[in-house]
Amino acid sequence: xxxxxxxxxxxxxxxxxxxxxxxxxxxxxxxxxxxxxxxxxxxxxxxxxxxxxxxxxxxxxxxxxxxxxxxxxxxxxxxxxxxxxxxxxxxxxxxxxxxxxxxxxxxxxxxxxxxxxxxxxxxxxxxxxxxxxxxxxxxxxxxx
Amino acid sequence: xxxxxxxxxxxxxxxxxxxxxxxxxxxxxxxxxxxxxxxxxxxxxxxxxxxxxxxxxxxxxxxxxxxxxxxxxxxxxxxxxxxxxxxxxxxxxxxxxxxxxxxxxxxxxxxxxxxxxxxxxxxxxxxxxxxxxxxxxxxxxxxxxxxxxxxxxxxxxxxxxxxxxxxxxxxxxxxxxxxx
Numbered sequence: 252x253x254x255x256x257x258x259x260x261x262x263x264x265x266x267x268x269x270x271x272x273x274x275x276x277x278x279x280x281x282x283x284x285x286x287x288x289x290x291x292x293x294x295x296x297x298x299x300x301x302x303x304x305x306x307x308x309x310x311x312x313x314x315x316x317x318x319x320x321x322x323x324x325x326x327x328x329x330x331x332x333x334x335x336x337x338x339x340x341x342x343x344x345x346x347x348x349x350x351x352x353x354x355x356x357x358x359x360x361x362x363x364x365x366x367x368x369x370x371x372x373x374x375x376x377x378x379x380x381x382x383x384x385x386x387x388x389x390x391x392x393x394x395x
Numbered sequence: 396x397x398x399x400x401x402x403x404x405x406x407x408x409x410x411x412x413x414x415x416x417x418x419x420x421x422x423x424x425x426x427x428x429x430x431x432x433x434x435x436x437x438x439x440x441x442x443x444x445x446x447x448x449x450x451x452x453x454x455x456x457x458x459x460x461x462x463x464x465x466x467x468x469x470x471x472x473x474x475x476x477x478x479x480x481x482x483x484x485x486x487x488x489x490x491x492x493x494x495x496x497x498x499x500x501x502x503x504x505x506x507x508x509x510x511x512x513x514x515x516x517x518x519x520x521x522x523x524x525x526x527x528x529x530x531x532x533x534x535x536x537x538x539x540x541x542x543x544x545x546x547x548x549x550x551x552x553x554x555x556x557x558x559x560x561x562x563x564x565x566x567x568x569x570x571x572x573x574x575x
Binding site: 339 | 461
């Protein structure tokens with residue numbers, strides 16, 4: 252697994268490792284399997300368009316699993332994602348290549364906890380940032 | 396005479412704070428549900444997938460990835476137990492297009508495979524905002540509070556979404572200058 256990152260080694264402004272997934276029919280099957288959300292808007296184009304969306308669109312838990320993966324891929328086994336906020340600002344559609352990124356926006360110590368603030372986001376080719384997120388991670392300290 | 400959106404909102408806001416009784420998850424937390432959650436995101440983290448690896452970490456076993464608690468804690472098909480639902484939030488006529496807008500999570504304690512979870516739901520807020528597709532979109536914030544067998548809160552999930560009217564419902568309500 253990823254090398255353990257420590258609070259002292261984190262620099263404000265540093266980027267977290269990014270990755271992408273292609274939101275194609277196979278990914279939609281995995282989305283249903285993983286989320287167990289059978290809302291037809293996420294796999295039936297007629298229902299999606301009937302609700303005013305241009306096509307089948309990505310499901311929230313699916314997007315959450317990807318956005319939080321940015322954090323857990325980076326923070327190591329000793330890190331703990333304490334808070335996470337995600338907003339669905341733009342629709343992500345079948346056929347999109349979705350890219351997930353993050354960066355460190357701050358760090359502070361509070362009540363003995365070493366806290367790192369993160370911005371994480373998902374992007375699609377049409378809109379750029381479609382799923383902006385914020386997170387707080389507790390990291391281990393080398394001093395403990 | 397039909398109620399105005401403001402009057403309906405006042406009725407809806409009386410539901411703030413209403414919560415369901417705690418419900419027991421259908422199954423204890425399972426490896427396979429977590430594996431499927433990880434698979435949809437190509438997440439190969441052994442902390443979530445591999446007992447031999449996770450057993451040697453501070454958690455002592457595979458833990459639930461962030462966000463997957465909703466998946467592992469739910470009562471799923473078949474619904475053998477009538478699950479108490481939150482009361483429906485009253486909305487203006489024809490406001491039947493929902494759109495989830497955001498989530499917020501507080502991950503308080505790790506959850507391990509084999510744990511039995513409980514959850515309850517609460518209406519946390521209702522408000523009205525003008526958006527480009529409807530001048531009276533209703534925004535509802537709900538919370539799901541997850542607890543372990545000891546009754547400790549392990550996670551709080553807060554979600555907010557809006558509901559709006561399609562064009563025909565707007566016109567029926569006498570609104571002709573929306574959507575913008």
